[in-house]
Structures are given as C-alpha cells and as structure tokens.
Amino acid sequence: MGDDADRIGINPVFVGEDQRGSVPRNQLADGGLDPEVAYQLVHDELMLDGNARLNLATFVTTWMEPAAQRLMAECADKNMIDKDEYPQTAALEARCVNILARLWHAPGADPDDAEAATGCSTTGSSEAAMLAGLALLRRWRARRRAAGLPTDRPNIVMGVNVQVCWEKFARYWDVEPRLVPMDGDTFHLTAEGAVARCDENTIGVVAILGSTFDGSYEPVAEICAALDDLHDRSGVDVPVHVDGASGAMIAPFVDPDLAWDFQLPRVASINTSGHKYGLVYPGVGWIVWRDAASLPEELVFKVNYLGGEMPTFALNFSRPGAQVVAQYYQFVRLGFDGYRRVQQYARDVAVRLASRIAELGPFTLLTDGSELPVFAFRIADGVDDLTVFDVSAALRQRGWQVPAYTFPADREDLAVLRIVVRNGFGHDLADLLVEDLVRVLPSAVLSTTPADEGFHH
Numbered sequence: 525m526g527d528d529a530d531r532i533g534i535n536p537v538f539v540g541e542d543q544r545g546s547v548p549r550n551q552l553a554d555g556g557l558d559p560e561v562a563y564q565l566v567h568d569e570l571m572l573d574g575n576a577r578l579n580l581a582t583f584v585t586t587w588m589e590p591a592a593q594r595l596m597a598e599c600a601d602k603n604m605i606d607k608d609e610y611p612q613t614a615a616l617e618a619r620c621v622n623i624l625a626r627l628w629h630a631p632g633a634d635p636d637d638a639e640a641a642t643g644c645s646t647t648g649s650s651e652a653a654m655l656a657g658l659a660l661l662r663r664w665r666a667r668r669r670a671a672g673l674p675t676d677r678p679n680i681v682m683g684v685n686v687q688v689c690w691e692k693f694a695r696y697w698d699v700e701p702r703l704v705p706m707d708g709d710t711f712h713l714t715a716e717g718a719v720a721r722c723d724e725n726t727i728g729v730v731a732i733l734g735s736t737f738d739g740s741y742e743p744v745a746e747i748c749a750a751l752d753d754l755h756d757r758s759g760v761d762v763p764v765h766v767d768g769a770s771g772a773m774i775a776p777f778v779d780p781d782l783a784w785d786f787q788l789p790r791v792a793s794i795n796t797s798g799h800k801y802g803l804v805y806p807g808v809g810w811i812v813w814r815d816a817a818s819l820p821e822e823l824v825f826k827v828n829y830l831g832g833e834m835p836t837f838a839l840n841f842s843r844p845g846a847q848v849v850a851q852y853y854q855f856v857r858l859g860f861d862g863y864r865r866v867q868q869y870a871r872d873v874a875v876r877l878a879s880r881i882a883e884l885g886p887f888t889l890l891t892d893g894s895e896l897p898v899f900a901f902r903i904a905d906g907v908d909d910l911t912v913f914d915v916s917a918a919l920r921q922r923g924w925q926v927p928a929y930t931f932p933a934d935r936e937d938l939a940v941l942r943i944v945v946r947n948g949f950g951h952d953l954a955d956l957l958v959e960d961l962v963r964v965l966p967s968a969v970l971s972t973t974p975a976d977e978g979f980h981h
Contacts, residue, residue: 574925580943580957581927583736583770583800583898587948592853595846596805602845604645605836607827613845616852617645623855625812627776628785628794632815642819643812644837645798645848649769650689651839652795652811655823656765657693659793659813660728662820663763673724681721681762682730683713684932685737687769690730699727705934711735711890712742715750722754728763728792733771733784737931738891738942739874739898741771744784744791751790763792769809770896772796777864778871779895792818798851801867803858803947808847866947870897874945877954884958886910886965890940897945902938910965912941918964924957 547553547565557565576586588596599613607614618639625633625641634640646652657680665675679700682690686703694701704717712735722729729751731744748764755761766772766784773796775782785794791814798808813819824835858866874893878901882889886907893899903910916928931938945954 575923577948577953578923579925580945580949581925583797583944583946584806585799585803586946588803588805588850589857592804592850592857595853596850597846599846599849600844602849604843604845604848605827605838605841607836610845613849617845617848620645620848620851620855621810621812624796624810628772628812629787630812630814631786641812642814642816643810645851646795646809646811646838647840647843648799648807648809649687649767649795649797650692650809652797652809653687653689653767654693654696654839655811655837656793656795657690657697657699657728658823659819660763660765661697661699662823663792663818664725664727666820667761677725678727679721679723679725680727680730681718683717683732683735683742684934685712685735686730686732686767687736690767700725702726703933706931707934711738711931711935712740713747715743715746718747719750719754722751722760722762724760726760726762728765730765730767731784733766733768733775734896734898736770736898738900738940739893739896739944740891741775741782741784741895745782745788748788748790762790764788764790766791766794768794769797770800770898773798773801773803773863774867774871774896777860777867786814798847801870801946802851803854803863803866804847804850806847808851810851867897870945870947870949873897873949873951873954874899874943876951877943877945877957880954880958881961884962884965887941893945898942900940900942902940912939915941915961915964919957919960922960922964924960 547557579586602610602613604613604617621643622633622641625643626635630641632640632642646655660680661678664678668675677700679702680694681702681704684703684705691701693699702721704713704721713731718729729747731742731747733741733744735742744764744766751762751764772794775784785791793811793813795809795811796802798804798810799806802808819837824837827836871893874897878889878892878899881887881901886904887901888904890900890902903912912928916926919926926941926943928939928941930936931940
C-alpha cells in the first residue's frame with residue numbers, strides 16, 4: 525500500500541519508469557513507450573511552438589467550434605480519394621463545389637444538381653493554382669494547334685506579389701512567368717500592367733483577390749475590361765484566373781457590389797482556401813471553373829463510384845476527408861448570413877486596429893483592412909531609431925507573431941509589418957496588442973529590450 529501511495533501523482537515521463545535516458549529523435553528506438561508517455565513527450569515538445577491564436581502572420585484558420593472538431597475526429601480515417609467506399613463524403617464534396625459555384629455566380633450551377641458545377645476540393649490553394657494553370661495551358665495549346673500555330677512559348681501574366689505556387693507552376697510546366705513589378709505606391713497588378721505584357725502566347729492573367737503583401741484587392745473587373753479591349757483591337761483572347769485564396773470567401777459576403785467573379789465573362793476559374801476565410805482547419809482548398817468547357821477533358825480521370833464513373837482531377841491521391849466534411853459543416857452551420865457576420869466582424873476589427881496603430885505616431889498605414897481584414901504598415905518618415913524588425917522582435921517576447929518583411933521587385937526599399945485578422949481574434953485581443961505595442965516601443969527604439977525577459981501569455 526505504501527508503494528502505491530508513493531506512485532500517486534507521479535508521471536512516468538518525468539521519473540523515467542518507462543524509459544532509460546532520452547528517446548532517440550532521428551532514429552527509431554529499440555522499443556516502444558506507453559501511449560500516455562509518448563503523448564506527453566510529444567505534447568511537451570510542441571509547447572515550444574508559438575500560440576496559434578496570437579499568430580497574426582498566418583491566414584490559416586486557428587479556431588473552430590467543438591462540434592466541428594468532433595466531426596473532423598470522426599472522419600480522420602476517411603480517405604477522400606476512396607469515393608466508392610465513402611460515397612457520402614464524396615457527395616458532400618460535390619455539394620461544397622456547387623455551393624461555391626453558386627456563390628461565385630457560375631452560369632452552370634444548379635441548386636438541385638450538385639454535379640452541374642465543375643470543380644473539386646484540393647489540399648489548398650497551391651494545388652488549386654496548379655490545376656487552374658494546367659487548364660489554362662491545355663486550352664491555350666488546343667487553340668494554337670487548331671489554328672496551326674506553335675505551342676512552344678507559353679507565358680502567364682501576374683503581379684510580382686503572387687504566391688510562390690504560381691512561380692512553381694510556371695517552372696514545373698515550362699511556362700514563362702511575366703511578373704509585373706510594383707510601381708511606387710501601387711503594390712499589386714493593374715489593368716495597364718497586365719495588358720502591356722500579354723500577347724498571343726499568353727495562356728492567362730492571374731488576378732489576386734486579396735494580396736498577401738497588404739490585403740488589397742486587385743481590380744479584376746478593370747483587368748477583364750482591358751483584356752476585352754485587347755481582344756477587340758488585336759484578336760488576342762486571354763482568359764483570367766482569379767486567385768481568391770482569401771478574398772473569394774470575403775468579397776461575396778461583405779462586398780456584394782464588387783464585380784470580380786464569374787459575372788465577368790472573361791473569368792475562367794476561381795480558387796479559394798477553405799482553411800483560410802472558409803473557416804476550416806488546414807488543409808483544404810477549392811477550385812471551380814466557369815463551366816465544363818473551361819476544364820479540358822484530358823485533365824479529367826474517371827474513377828469507379830457506386831458502380832458508375834465519377835470524374836476526378838486532383839494532383840494528389842490519398843488525403844483526409846475530414847476537412848471537406850468540416851467545410852460542409854461550416855456551410856450548413858453558418859449559412860450566408862453567418863459568413864457575412866463573421867467576415868464583417870473580422871473587417872471591423874482590422875479597420876479599428878489599423879486606425880489605432882496609425883494614431884500611435886511612429887507608423888504609417890499602407891492599407892487599412894477595409895478589403896481583406898489584413899493591413900500593412902511601415903515606420904513613419906522621420907522615425908530613424910526604429911525598424912519594423914525591432915518591433916516584430918519586441919512583440920514576439922510578448923507572444924505576438926507579427927511578421928516584418930521587405931516588398932518585392934522595384935520596392936525592395938519598403939519594409940513593413942503586416943497583421944492578419946481572423947475569426948477568433950476580436951476587439952479585446954486587438955486592444956491587448958495595441959497596449960503591448962505601446963509598451964515595447966520605447967525598448968525597441970532604444971534597442972535595449974532585455975534578453976532575459978520571459979515569454980508572456
């Protein structure tokens with residue numbers, strides 16, 4: 525009995541009852557561990573990660589309701605590719621595609637027919653971008669071959685602010701990337717800049733609805749109008765892909781009068797990240813084409829589905845179905861009005877937080893959070909003893925992760941801080957951030973932040 529009493533409250537991971545010495549990190553140990561011991565070891569190591577809720581760098585969802593988490597746990601063992609084994613998960617995916625197609629005004633979307641829309645889930649916007657780019661490339665090649673023209677020099681036009689996935693697409697499939705640089709205080713692609721780089725070999729223009737550099741929308745309607753004019757003048761017909769990784773789940777709800785989606789005839793495809801403002805944990809993305817004709821048939825594979833054939837056009841194979849189920853849950857749970865309220869609140873927080881930071885004095889806003897709930901700011905003119913990197917490092921000591929970085933080509937001189945407001949980051953946390961920003965400014969200016977200051981929660 526005495527021995528049992530001595531063991532009360534003793535965790536074997538801390539007293540070495542189930543192990544001798546440290547567990548090998550880079551090779552398999554000779555034997556295994558008790559599951560609770562193994563859990564504790566991994567759990568404790570992960571405490572060194574930052575607090576996801578205080579990570580103002582990421583666009584990725586860091587909070588979901590317990591009910592959604594339960595559903596994801598129940599579906600953790602479902603493989604999205606096994607449509608014959610998990611037909612209802614496949615049906616939920618088709619419904620999500622149709623919901624997005626209708627949200628983005630795809631002409632073929634039918635509320636009573638989930639298979640009327642053309643699209644699919646992906647692991648994220650990077651895979652969706654690859655699929656969209658491949659469709660643009662194959663359609664361009666088909667048009668050129670039908671006209672008896674060469675197909676060896678394709679190019680794609682986009683702003684220098686695109687995500688690296690687009691540069692990867694260009695490199696992997698031998699497409700010339702024509703990157704439009706930033707110009708002065710214009711930090712994203714313009715209609716003039718896009719059209720100036722288009723020719724008969726341009727497979728498409730990528731317009732970003734929500735730049736990751738500053739949260740601004742690129743003028744999709746203006747770009748489409750300029751390409752319409754180019755077609756009228758020269759016969760060069762260039763489609764547009766809208767990279768709506770973030771903005772395609774913001775604009776429909778809080779910018780209903782903005783023209784950016786399939787209502788513009790030149791828009792051929794749209795992608796978004798369900799794990800960003802789709803409000804789902806990573807990783808899930810979506811790609812939707814205007815209609816079936818916009819997706820070349822040779823990119824579509826047929827898989828057996830309930831004794832029939834179902835089209836599939838993903839780049840990967842096995843992946844979890846839990847995120848797709850969670851996306852459908854959010855669509856059912858929130859509806860249009862729920863998404864509108866969530867996204868409007870995020871924008872309200874971003875705009876108010878940007879305004880408060882601007883009022884502090886040492887900073888100048890580049891954007892104000894009124895498009896994506898994201899904004900960038902720099903050190904104000906005349907403030908010489910402070911850098912954005914000082915501020916970022918000082919805030920990190922309080923647990924905040926606020927990225928500092930320089931802009932790309934032709935504006936490498938511009939160094940900024942950027943804040944991403946997501947669901948779960950409210951006015952209270954925003955006020956705490958401002959308080960900490962005020963608190964760290966003197967130490968950052970003087971470069972005397974004490975190295976031994978602990979991590980605060």
